[in-house]
Amino acid sequence: MHAVVDLLKNVQVHAILGPQISDAAPFVVKLGEQSQVPTVSFFQTSPTLSLTKSPLFIRAAQDESLQVKPITVILQAYQWYEAVxxxxxxxxxxxxxxxxxxxxxxxxxxxxxxSPISPSAQDFEISRELKRLKTMQTRVFIVHMTNNSMGSRLFELADKAGMMSEGYVWIVTTGLSNSMNAMDTENVDSMEGVLGIRSYVPKSKDVENFTMRLKRNLLSMKPNISVSEISIFCLWAYDTIWALAMAVEKIELTNSSFLNTRTNTSTDFERLGTSEIGPRLLSEILNTKFNGLSGEFHLVNGQLKTTSPFEIINVIAGKGVRVVGFWTPDKRLTKKLVSTSSSNGLKKIIWPGDSTTIPKGWAIPNLKVGIPVKEGFKQFVKMHKDRHTNETTFSGFCIDVFRAVLNALDFKISYEFVPFMNDTGGMNGTYDDLLQQIEEKRWKTGLEVSETYLSSFGWPDANTPVWEEIGYAGAMCAVEVYLPPTPLGVGLMCTFRHRLLVSESGVGALNFSSSDGFLKLYVTEELVAKGSSRFVLVIWLCAAYILMQSYTASLSSVLTVDKLKPKIVSVKELQSKGYYVGYQSDSFVKDLLVQQLKFNETKLRHYGKVQEYHEALSKGSENGGVAAIFDEVPYIRVFLANKKYSSNYMMAGPTYRTDGFGFAFPRDSPLVSSFSRAILRVMEQGNIMDNIEKQYFGHKIISLDLTPPISTDNSSLDAYSFGGLFIIVGTLSLLALLISESYIWQKPAVALAQIFSKTFPSSQPSNGNKSEIQIAQMDHVGGDSSEVEGSGNIQRISAKENEAENVDAEPS
Structure with missing residues (x-):
């Protein structure tokens, strides 16, 4: 600081380059502003220091906040969702x-x-902080430091604490990565497996020539010096000095001095003068633009504008730093800058502990799994304690699903079931109490890692732990039902016989039978001649068949299977009549009834066993029982699946969707995402869930597709139920009639008589004599008809019994 004051006071400099210590930058900038001298820094400084807050400050280096993007992309790429x-x-x-x-x-x-660490912290203080971090479950650490000495000490102490071993992840920002070439080899080796974000230096002939000249000059001054890779700071410094020289040439600086220098003040700060050309020099520097060694030198709002990518480096013991990829401004990780479909991601990385296995990012815990103690519905969770061995075993649907999910994880977890039980062997509180203990980690065993809770629950608030859903639950009410016969409309099952008179001498008989489930159409003695008539007849017979089958089914339903109708049809009815309602003991459903459905808590009764459900519903609300029971759908299905009760009760009313069956974890537990993926794998393999459900229930009990409750509407079959059928039949019949009428009016009567006589011979007995029927041909003249006599054409139709003869026209 004193050097800066001396330069401003005695040398009267018109620009300040630096400082090299980032933490000193704010103080130096203030001194420059007091003297109207621009401060140009090519070292990394805090992102909060900007031209808007400090008008005479210029950052000729990359903005530190830009590296946040590649850091987050790396975390996402390796699915690390928690970091220190x-x-x-x-x-x-x-x-x-x-x-x-x-x-x-x-x-x-x-x-x-x-975890903030003071630059003046002693080794024991850093070790104490590392020990505290080691007890945490998170294993991903992001280190942001510029002090090489401090960074080196941190990783040496972390190595001694066993935190540079397999399973840990260390990512360092540009503060250490850009200056890692200046660190000792031993310090670099202690950082094996570390990933770093480093500013990218584009390769060019100018950079190569500059590097050779710099190394040659350094070796000439200090022959014993070891010169390795040139850092980005050297290139930024060169470009900054070049820009300053160009700006000085533009203002044609010849003779300048500081104004208003006061010598009769008590402090050096008050004796600082004001630069005459400082503001002009600042303006020229800001407008300077050229292609430098580090890339394009272009300042925007006092900040070096850069679209250069970041290098991703990996520290390897004995070999130094290896570039494993790049982060490009389009937020992608790529192995090469010339991106191809095969270059996405990063190269193979050596992780801490000389491991090539991607770390999980968190310590795999030994789970203590809290199990609720249930009185009934033990198909879901059952605890059995052997009296001889004193060993406790757990079984049930939820237990098997939990184990199936563990098997689907990408890693192995050891676990221990702990019953949530009081001294008397019962449930030690409600489900909410168990959830609260998970959040507060108040276990008798003094557990230090994450716990989980295994059972069904729902209706959480913002303060409860997170959970993963494994199936649909929902809440409905089970009510007692009675079985009244329901009228199903008018119906009749019969066999139709219809005789159609075709001619004076004979009849055609049609028989419609449905005894074997098929239409049977046959003709006795005579046939229906017209095609349109046959068409209409078939249509009506089909309609009659449909009607008969429908009404047969309806009548059978009335006589054999009475339709279920609940005594209670709505929540409002339960509330308005003051009925008692039930719920499962210790269940969240109580809160649903009170808080969401606004039931009076004095009207609620809790039960824990299937038999208690039956007894409460059979007694009724007036006799010490309940009018309905609200519970999660899987439990109701188990209750209704019992053959003793299935004929007396049913699910009714609306379904209130909740979060379903699941596993609860402490908030922000890293296990949540892993369990989510494992649950999806189990659900996608339907045979696993089906086998578990069949084992405990004999049928599907947990389903995302909830079967709607039986309707309480009185839906009977009536004429309106067959409206569509009648419309179709009527339309087709009318169409056939129009076609038939058109055919009749277009043909002469004689032709019609010929068709009838050929198709239908007389069946009247003749006693050996020929019977004749004469039909006069009708002529249409002016819309009137007259009989043609004498010379008119008269046709004779002769018929014999069981024999048809040809018809010859004879003149009268």
């Missing part, structure tokens, strides 16, 4: 925290802990 940030407790370190918090919230990554 370790940062130096300085203005520089604190400046990036707010950006990380905002970025994590956008992609649903939890910031598990923030």
């Amino acid at each position: 940030v370790v940062y130096e407790d300085t203005n520089y370190g604190n400046g990036i925290v707010s950006y990380l918090v905002d970025a994590f919230q956008e992609i649903d990554i939890r910031l598990a802990h923030m």
Whole structure:
């Protein structure tokens, strides 16, 4: 600081380059503003320091906040949804925290802990903080520091604490990555497996020539110095000095001085003068634009504008740093800058502990699984304690599903079932009490890792732990039903016989029978001649068949299977009549009834066993029982599946959707996402769930497709039920009639008589004599008809019994 004051006071400089210490930047900038001298920094500084807040400050380096994006992309790529940030407790370190918090919230990554470390912290203080971090379940650490000495000490102590072993993830920001080439080999080796975000330096001939000249000059000054890779800071420094020189040339600086220098003040700060050309020099620097060694030098709002990608590096012991990929501005990870379909992602990474297995990012816990103690419905959860061995075993639908999900996980978890039981062997509170203990981790065993709760529940509030749904639950009420015979409309089952007179000498007989379920149409003695008549006849016979089958089924239903009709049809009826209603003991349904459905709590009664359900419903509300029981659908289905009660009770009323059966975890548990994927795998393999359900229930009891309750409407068959059928039959019959009428009026009567006589010979007995029927041909003249006599054409039709003869026209 004193050097800056000396330069401004005695040398009267018109620009300040630096400082190299990021935490000193705010103080230096204030001194420059007091003297109207621009401060140009090519070192990394806090993102909170900007031209808007400090008009005479220029950052000729990459904005630190830009690296937040590649960090979050890496976390997403490896499915790490929880991280700890370790940062130096300085203005520089604190400046990036707010950006990380905002970025994590956008992609649903939890910031598990923030660990600030003072630059003056002793080794024992850092070790104490590392020991506390080791006890946490999170294994992903993001380190943000610029002090190489402090960063080196942190990783050396982490290695001693066993935190550089397999399963851990360390990601360092540009503060350490950009200057890692200046660290000792031993310090770098202690960081094996670390990932780093580093500014990208484009390769060019100019960069190669500059690197060779710099190394040659350094070796000439210090022959024993070891010069390795040139850092990005050297390139930024070169470009910044070049830009400053160009700006000075533009303003043609010849003779300038500081104005208003006061010498009679008590402090050096008050004796600082004001630069005459400082504001002009600032303006020229901001407008300077050229292609430098680090890329394009272009300042926007006092900040170096860059669209360069970031390098992703991997520290390997004995080999230093290896580039494993890049992050491009389009938010992608790629192995090469020339992106192809096969270059997505990163190269193979060596993780801490010399491992190539991608870490989970969190410690796999030894689960303590809380189990509710149920009085009834033990098909779901059942606890059995052997009197001889004193061993407790657990079984049931929920237990088997939990084990199936564990088998579907990508990793192995050891677990222990712990019954939520009081001293008397009963349930130690309600489901909500168990959930609360999971959140507060108040277990007798003093558990330090995450727990889970296994059973059915729902209707959570914002303070309850998270859960994963494994099936649809919902809540409905079971009510007692009575069985009245319901009228199903008018119906008749019979056999139709219809005789159709075709001619004076004979009849045609039609027989419609449905005894074997098929239409049978046959003709006795005579046939129906017209095609349209046959068509109409078939249509009506089909309609008659449909009617007869429908009414037969309806009549059978009336006589044999009475339709269920609940005594209670709505929640309003239960409330208005003051009926008592029931629910399963310790269930969340009580809160649903009171808080959501607004039932009076004094009208609620709880039961725990199937037999108690039956007794309460059979007694009724007036006799110490209930008028209805509300419960989750799977439990109601189990109750109704019991043959003793299935004929007396039914599900009725609306269904209130809840969160269903599931596993509860403490809030923000990393197990949630893993269990979610495992549950989906189990659900997709339908045979697993089907086998479990058949084992305990004999049929499907948990289903995402909820069967709607039986309707209480009195739906009877009537004429309106067959409206469509009647319309179709009537339309087709009318169409056939129109076609037939058109045919009759277009043909002469004689032709019609010929067709009839050929098709239907007389069946009257002739006693050996020929019987004749004469039909005069009708002529249509002017719409009137007259009989043609004498010379008119007269046709004779002769018929013999069982024999048809040809008809010859004879003149009268």
